[in-house]
Amino acid sequence: MLIRPADLPGQLRFTQAVQNAFQHQRIPHSLLILGKEDGLLQAAAIWVAQAILCGKTSEPPCGECSSCQKFQNLTHPDLHFVFPAAATATTEDFRQNIRDLSEKPFEPVDVPETADILISSVREVNKLVSRSAFEGDRQVFIFLGAERFRKEAANAFLKTLEEPPAGTYFILCSTDTGSMLQTILSRCQKLNLDPIQPEDIRKFLEKQGFSAEKSIAWSVMCQGQLGVALRFAGTESIDYYQALHPYLNSLMKGDLPGIYEQYQIWEKSGKDEILAYLQAMTFFLQDCLRVKAGSPDKLTRQDLSGRFGSLYADYGRLDLSAGLKVLDDSMYKLQRNVHAGLTLLNLAIQFRKLVRGLGK
Ligand SMILES: [Zn+2]
Structure with missing residues (x-):
């Protein structure tokens, strides 16, 4: 072009x-x-x-x-x-x-x-x-x-x-x-x-032919990263944060049936979809870290603060930095076509170790 x-x-x-x-x-x-x-x-x-x-x-x-x-x-x-x-x-x-x-x-x-x-x-x-x-x-x-x-x-x-x-x-x-x-x-x-400001990314995505709904959602969630916005705007889901809530809850509780249920949903939509969820999860944990450090990012806060406040309270028990490493590693494996089920299972096991109160 x-x-x-x-x-x-x-x-x-x-x-x-x-x-x-x-x-x-x-x-x-x-x-x-x-x-x-x-x-x-x-x-x-x-x-x-x-x-x-x-x-x-x-x-x-x-x-x-x-x-x-x-x-x-x-x-x-x-x-x-x-x-x-x-x-x-x-x-x-x-x-x-x-x-x-x-x-x-x-x-x-x-x-x-x-x-x-x-x-x-x-x-x-x-x-x-x-x-x-x-x-x-x-x-x-x-x-x-x-x-x-x-x-x-x-x-x-x-x-x-x-x-x-x-x-x-x-x-x-x-x-x-x-x-x-x-x-x-x-x-x-x-x-x-x-x-790049979220508004510029929104306009950019719309010009690329993505729906207004997706363009708004990803312009906020991509945290100024155009490549991320472009890549994930092409996947099915729109509101990853909302969709992630039950999955994160299952992870936090070590609830394996809940984790498996979510995996079955993701499996139908393919690797890119799972990657999009893990990317959104990464952003979420990064947000938690920022809030913890007392420096919330105003770009993402505008639209996500309402939802975020209550979510964060639940995840105070998680070792956030270690959690981010696990996510990074899982995305790396998925991108290199390691079996998605194994990768997600491993992620769940690793997370279990990182939540205070769940034990080793
Ligand atoms: Zn010319």
Whole structure:
């Protein structure tokens, strides 16, 4: 899909800053976009790349020229991506990443947790930089996960990053400057994305074709994470918090028949549905933790406070941090297709150990 400024939820400040740079012909050759979420970063980087390569000089990207049209499937010959990857990654893996990106630019590309930006990828970039662009006189390189540069790969890249030939543009994306190498960080001009407000997420979801009801529910529950909202708005249920109440109660009481009953309901709806519940449960426990720490998050509070107050009282007996770890582990297993029944059974057993008064 083509990305337009209005498609980037809540990013007016960012899009105006970029457009301003274009107007004054001050497009940085090395731009680092910082944000909280990989999905939004990806989409923002693609939009900037589209503007750089667009044939129109005033207020790019026009969305209509032949260059812009090639962004439809991200097949522009002068647009290149660098993904963090496992050392064993193949060309086909990278192609798949680009296909995923072009189909769902707002959903974070699936890269292994331990993946780095490989030195082989950097060498490929250096090679492309040293020859001229295929079509126009510009070429753009988008680096996702720029915090995953390891020293070796960074060293191979520094000279290119510092003195790119005319017409070469680097767009680096990162959610974590704390882990970024100083050598890379100091050579880039930085632009921040803004945190997204629930209202912007609601409008975004509605524009993607989700019902008003779902859009409202998920804009609040996703806690500012666009990727989470998008992923779970596609599942069946709407009010996960309400639906979770009986299940959490069963967990708290160690009531195995109750847990099993809920599992039978979830089993019919598939893995994504179960993941959505576990994600909602994670948010709920995180909310409990925040309230416990005396810093309720006003974004989620607005709509959930009524329900939340009474729920929290019940869960004071649970070791919340340990509970969150169990949930995280269960979601990790489900995503890697470990049997759902076993995963949920294990979750119930683990939770039983974490509730004060239930015993070991
Ligand atoms: Zn254009």
